[in-house]
Amino acid sequence: MKQVQARKxxxxxxxxxxxxxxxxxxxxxxxxxxxxxxxxxVISDQRGARVLxxxxxxxxxxxxxxxxxxxxxDRYEKAIVDQLQAWQVDLVVLAGYMRLVGPVMLEAYPLKxxxxxxxxxxxxxxxxxxxxxxxxGVKVSGCTVHLxxxxxxxxxxxxxxxxxxxxHDDEDSLSARILVQExxxxxxxxxxxxxxxxxxxxxxxxxx
Ligand code: GAR
Numbered sequence: 533m534k535q536v537q538a539r540k541x542x543x544x545x546x547x548x549x550x551x552x553x554x555x556x557x558x559x560x561x562x563x564x565x566x567x568x569x570x571x572x573x574v575i576s577d578q579r580g581a582r583v584l585x586x587x588x589x590x591x592x593x594x595x596x597x598x599x600x601x602x603x604x605x606d607r608y609e610k611a612i613v614d615q616l617q618a619w620q621v622d623l624v625v626l627a628g629y630m631r632l633v634g635p636v637m638l639e640a641y642p643l644k645x646x647x648x649x650x651x652x653x654x655x656x657x658x659x660x661x662x663x664x665x666x667x668x669g670v671k672v673s674g675c676t677v678h679l680x681x682x683x684x685x686x687x688x689x690x691x692x693x694x695x696x697x698x699x700h701d702d703e704d705s706l707s708a709r710i711l712v713q714e715x716x717x718x719x720x721x722x723x724x725x726x727x728x729x730x731x732x733x734x735x736x737x738x739x740x
Contacts, residue, residue: 533731533732533733533738534643534731534732534733535728535730535731536643536644536679536725536730536731536732536737537622537623537644537725537726537728537730538728539726539727539728540568540622540726540728541568541569541570541726542568542569542570542622542623542722542725542726543569543570543572543619543620543621543622543623544558544569544570544571544572544621544622544623544624544625544722545571545572545573545574545575545615545616545619545621545623545624545625546558546571546573546574546575546583546587546625546626546627547574547575547576547577547612547624547625547626547627547629548574548575548576548581548583548626548627548628548629549576549577549578549581549583549628549629549630549631550578550581550582550583550628550630551581551582551583551628552574552581552582552583552584552586552587552627552628553711553715554627554628554648554714554715554718555571555574555583555586555587555627556586557714557715557716557718557719558571558625558627558718558719558722559571559590559592561719561722561723566719566723567719567722567723567726568723568726568727569722569723569726571587571592572593572619572620572621573587573592573593573594573595573615573619574587574592574593574594574595575594575595575596575597575612575615575616576594576595576596576597577596577597577598577599577629577630577631578596578598579596579598581596583627583628584596593619595615597611597612597615599631605634605636606634606635606636609633609634609636609637610636612637613636613637613640613641616640616641617640622644623641623644623645623646623722623725624637624641624644624645624646625646625718625722626645626646626647626648626680627648627718628648629647630659632684633645633680633682634682635682638680638681638682643679643732645679645680646677646678646679646680646690646718646721646722646725647677647678647679647680647685647687648675648676648677648714648717648718649661649675649676649678649685650662650673650675650707650710650711650714651664651665651673651674651675651676651710652672652673652674652675652676652692652694653676653678653685653686653689653692654685654686655668655670655673656668656673657684657685657686658684658685660703662703662706662707662710663703665697665706666697666701666702666703666706670697671696671697672694672695672696672697673694673695673697673706673710674692674693674694674695674710674713675692675693675710675713675714675717676689676691676692677689677690677691677692677717677718677721678690679732679737687735688732688734688735688736688737689737690721690724690730690737690739691717691720691721691724692717693713693714693716693717694713695709695710695713696709724739
């Protein structure tokens, strides 16, 4: 059994492609002393992502690293890793980062990259998870915080939270209900890591 992170004040970087509500929830948890961490910076692969403005408003470094700026995915991810190393981050927090993480990042940060997904994995991996859940007709959905491996939303699961799916739900209403749980679950999972309480054995995560 391997401890994922020794107990410490965590230095985090957030990778996000869009709106940034999970990023803001993490900032709020830090401010309210529910999370022993700091955010060293935000990286977005999308010029104009709203998360960049939100970070700047809070005085957190926010930078754009776009795949199109590099010859291939390895070089793109090397640029990200260089920035993460310059910030000396402990953990990389994917918060609505809409790309598959490749070997360059995984090798630089083994078991140190987290993701949040808006479904109860292994159901409904990939894009449009909430729509997939509605189309399938499930009565319960939710969110999953997991460690990132080479697969699409396949890594060891740290925490999950469930929400009901109602007959009148559409993608927006279900997404909003799940998002409330995402904000709580992500901060809880990060605090468990800050407390050194997360161990992994194969693909099973133990909280001790
Ligand atoms: C969140 O719902 C997150 O779970 C999802 O993107 C949204 C980002 O929202 N991530 C994925 O679907 C990853 N497969 P935010 O930018 O407001 O945090």
